[in-house]
Amino acid sequence: MRVLCRDAxxxxxxxxxxxxxxxxxIAHCTGADEMVRGHxxxxxxxxxxxxxxxxxxxxLTRDTSHGFHKGKLFLGAQLRQMT
Structure with missing residues (x-):
C-alpha cells in the first residue's frame, strides 16, 4: 500500500x-518519491x-516529449531501482 505522510x-x-x-x-515504510526514496x-x-x-x-498524463523520451527515462529509472 502507498501512503502520504510528512509531505512524502x-x-x-x-x-x-x-x-x-x-x-x-506503527507503519513501517520505505520512501517512494524523490526526496525520501530508499529511506x-x-x-x-x-x-x-x-x-x-x-x-x-x-x-494519467500524456507524454508529449519527442519519441516518448520522458516516459522511457522514467520507466528505465524504475527498472534500475527494482534490481
Missing part, C-alpha cells in the same frame, strides 16, 4: 499494533497523519 509518498511494508495504546499502530521510516498513527493513497484516483 511511502510504501508500507508492515503495520504493527501498539498493545498499550488502544488503537495506535526507511516508522510512523506512529497517533502522532503522524498517515493518509492512504487510493489507486483509483491516479491521474
Amino acid at each position: 509518498e511511502w510504501l508500507v511494508h508492515r503495520v504493527d499494533k501498539l498493545d498499550h495504546t488502544g488503537g495506535s499502530q 526507511q521510516a516508522a510512523f506512529v498513527t497517533d502522532l503522524d497523519q498517515v493518509v492512504q493513497i487510493d489507486p483509483k484516483e491516479t491521474r
